[in-house]
Amino acid sequence: MSTPHAILIALLEKPSSGYDLARRFDRAIGYFWQATHQQIYRELGRMVASGWVTVVEEGAAASRKKIYRVLPVGREEVARWVRETRLGVDDRNVFLLKLRADAVIGPLGLGEELRRLIDEASARLETYREIERRDFGAAQLTRAQQLQYAILKAGIQTQTQWLAWAEELRAIVSDEAA
Amino acid sequence: MSTPHAILIALLEKPSSGYDLARRFDRAIGYFWQATHQQIYRELGRMVASGWVTVVEEGAAASRKKIYRVLPVGREEVARWVRETRLGVDDRNVFLLKLRADAVIGPLGLGEELRRLIDEASARLETYREIERRDFGAAQLTRAQQLQYAILKAGIQTQTQWLAWAEELRAIVSDEAA
């Protein structure tokens, strides 16, 4: 559901052609957000139709490279999406997308949502810790139990790491004009 | 692409009805793998057709609760999927699924894939560290730069945490009959 906004944010960072976007989504952006060229061209077409972006054909008539640029309406749509899309703990890559939007178009008031995500992650961590105490307190664990414990520990460590990161982020995000 | 296998593994852990599966996917399983009841019923139907699972109707004729159980063919399909599906660094939840499969049906030889995923995560971490040195060495960073740095740090910390977890796991996974 966030693919069009991922593209809008990438275009706000730097106006590009569909091909350039596809390359950017293969490299840097692709580390936390994926989009194939087919998705990109489809969404670009839709977003031109919606009036969110304009397209300028570049180079000679033979070379049909098209550079897309976000219009004020599209910019406002990004801001609206950041404000109104309520995220869950599982949407961390989407939150990173919101951070990129916040970096490229002024402060958008992410402090409140960050606060809530921290609370939810804390609650989930506490649930995991309870399962840990209840199910993995035994001295000797079978191989299967060791693996199940490892799966749980993946969750515990992920929440712990994210919480530490999020706390550090609060200081930056909090100076906001919500 | 792994939804049917997620369901098979859940059924290997405990034969269940579609409704029970949906609940399990809402609770414990749902922390790292999602499936709605519509997906579950569709896949159960397909898997019965494929001969991977059998269904036993329980209770009176009026109450039409159906308990699904994995057949040997389905069990072998899980083993095949674990062996033959090549994962990337972004498929960590899928790797956790493979671990659950390994816990429920004997050792499946995950050591090699774990080794490769560790190598790939190390390489990605090194890429992130290079970007860090190149782009965020300055003493004073603007707000936008601080946010971009925070996004990068999320990646760095995620890889670091995962690598530590994976190294710990190697000891358990390595005693394998590949």
Added chain:
DNA sequence: CAAAACATGTAAGTAGTTACATGATTAT
């Protein structure tokens, strides 16, 4: 001049989401 990279699209199939739909059982 040939291969790689640039550049943009369509078509078909699969998977996932949201809404609709129905009926039985259990607890208040």
Added chain:
DNA sequence: ATAATCATGTAACTACTTACATGTTTTG
């Protein structure tokens, strides 16, 4: 009795994936 939970499904829509398709520009 009535509301909540149990229990299973269908239909319509949207998104994503894989394969196909075409032509240009740059580099060796």
